[in-house]
Amino acid sequence: MKIRSFSILSLSILLPALALAQSTPQSIVDAELPSLVTIYKDFHTHPELSTKEQRSSAIVAKELRTAGCEVTENFGSYDNPEWKCYGVVGVMKNGDGPTVLVRTDMDALPVQEQTGASYASTVRMKNVDGQDVPVMHACGHDIHMSALIGTARALGKLKDKWHGTIIFIGQPAEERVGGARAMLHAGLYDRFGKPDYAVALHDDAETEAGKIAITEGYCYANADSVDVTVKGIGGHGAYPHKTKDPIALSAEIINAWQTIVSRENNPLDPVVITVGSIHGGMKNNIIPDEVKMQLSVRSYKPEVRERVLAAIDQVARGCATAAGLPPDKMPDVKVLKTEGVNATYNNPELTKRVTAALKSAIGEENVIHKDPTMGGEDFSDFSLPDHSIPACMFNVGAVDPAKAAESKKTGAPLPSLHSSKFLPVPEPTIRTAVVGMTATVLDLMKR
Ligand SMILES: [Zn+2]
Ligand SMILES: [Zn+2]
Numbered sequence: 001m002k003i004r005s006f007s008i009l010s011l012s013i014l015l016p017a018l019a020l021a022q023s024t025p026q027s028i029v030d031a032e033l034p035s036l037v038t039i040y041k042d043f044h045t046h047p048e049l050s051t052k053e054q055r056s057s058a059i060v061a062k063e064l065r066t067a068g069c070e071v072t073e074n075f076g077s078y079d080n081p082e083w084k085c086y087g088v089v090g091v092m093k094n095g096d097g098p099t100v101l102v103r104t105d106m107d108a109l110p111v112q113e114q115t116g117a118s119y120a121s122t123v124r125m126k127n128v129d130g131q132d133v134p135v136m137h138a139c140g141h142d143i144h145m146s147a148l149i150g151t152a153r154a155l156g157k158l159k160d161k162w163h164g165t166i167i168f169i170g171q172p173a174e175e176r177v178g179g180a181r182a183m184l185h186a187g188l189y190d191r192f193g194k195p196d197y198a199v200a201l202h203d204d205a206e207t208e209a210g211k212i213a214i215t216e217g218y219c220y221a222n223a224d225s226v227d228v229t230v231k232g233i234g235g236h237g238a239y240p241h242k243t244k245d246p247i248a249l250s251a252e253i254i255n256a257w258q259t260i261v262s263r264e265n266n267p268l269d270p271v272v273i274t275v276g277s278i279h280g281g282m283k284n285n286i287i288p289d290e291v292k293m294q295l296s297v298r299s300y301k302p303e304v305r306e307r308v309l310a311a312i313d314q315v316a317r318g319c320a321t322a323a324g325l326p327p328d329k330m331p332d333v334k335v336l337k338t339e340g341v342n343a344t345y346n347n348p349e350l351t352k353r354v355t356a357a358l359k360s361a362i363g364e365e366n367v368i369h370k371d372p373t374m375g376g377e378d379f380s381d382f383s384l385p386d387h388s389i390p391a392c393m394f395n396v397g398a399v400d401p402a403k404a405a406e407s408k409k410t411g412a413p414l415p416s417l418h419s420s421k422f423l424p425v426p427e428p429t430i431r432t433a434v435v436g437m438t439a440t441v442l443d444l445m446k447r
Helices: 002-021 026-045 052-065 142-159 181-187 188-192 246-264 301-324 349-362 378-383 401-410 425-443
Strands: 070-075 087-094 100-104 122-127 131-133 164-171 197-208 212-214 217-220 222-231 271-280 290-300 333-337 344-346 367-368 391-399
Touching: 026 052, 026 142, 026 425, 052 087, 052 142, 070 378, 087 142, 087 181, 087 188, 087 222, 087 391, 100 142, 100 271, 100 378, 100 425, 131 188, 142 164, 142 197, 142 425, 181 188, 181 401, 188 333, 197 212, 197 290, 197 378, 197 401, 197 425, 212 349, 217 367, 246 290, 246 301, 246 425, 271 301, 290 301, 301 333, 344 349, 344 378, 344 391, 349 367, 349 391, 349 425, 391 425
Parallel strands: 100 164, 100 197, 197 391, 212 367
Antiparallel strands: 070 087, 087 164, 122 131, 212 391, 217 344, 222 290, 222 333, 271 290
């Protein structure tokens, strides 16, 4: 009896010491996962629109503080002074060494959730234009926040394995873009230091949970919004010869724009010109005075971006001149500076290093190549416009493997990001995200 109680006692002293000595990202995640999934479901049930991330940012701040960070809240300032910036900066210091920035975004989307999950959102809130809209985490930024918290917890417990400074970022307003810029404009790097590396993750609606997909080089595009007003000289629909019809002219301009992509551009440099909105006229028999269009223009290289935006203006003017419009009725082409986002460039050297770290953390076969897309991401802002801070963003599979296999078999597409039916499988997704990000940071900061 005595011997037995002695051995239990010594075991109970030895076991925690043993566990501490053998702590790994994997073992820490095993312990933290139930709490992280609870946090994730809470975020999912309580989504907030871009620039309105008050509750989410407070939770991120509180959790980062508990994990051992010095936290600054409400950091950042938008161009629009009416918007409050809910940026969170959590600094975890551990002696001299490199500085690594790890970013999550925090905002949700105006989507009515239709996943049927027990923790689905029924939230409605007013958007920046004052409209009452449904809100859903349809892009998985709730996964990103939970993963950031898990990563901070893990790295707080693994301080014997790294040195330097980690800057955890809770970034607002990714979906509208502008949140990263708001934090940088407020002097993020002056106040907290310029990082040697910037890393982030996004969940992936095409990849099975348990896997991470990664792209070397450009992975997201320069995305520009362009507003165009095509002017004409209105009149009676029966007397077109006495007018300059802006609707017929707009049709010509739209076709001519497509030849910028197909004839003027090197086919090896991807470009997209989408006219997403066109409005002109009120009635069948009236030729209007103007047509308004809204374009989304995508590219990778800065020089291609500049040339395509200039060509859009030039082509519109050329078509208007050919239609006989006078100089004071040339189309008005406006590139919306506040809505533009720079391409995300995964620094090749850093990406190779991150890929190797991910492979050793989650298995060679679970790290796969991902093709670049023409989507936009303002994570790019953290690497600065000249990409002088090496950055890398990887994509964490969020799809139930059985559903992914079924989709491959039947060809029926899975719900995409921003879909009302997009629902990550929480446990394996968060586990892989935390293990992957922790292993990445450990590799960049190892002793
Ligand atoms: Zn999104
Ligand atoms: Zn997103």
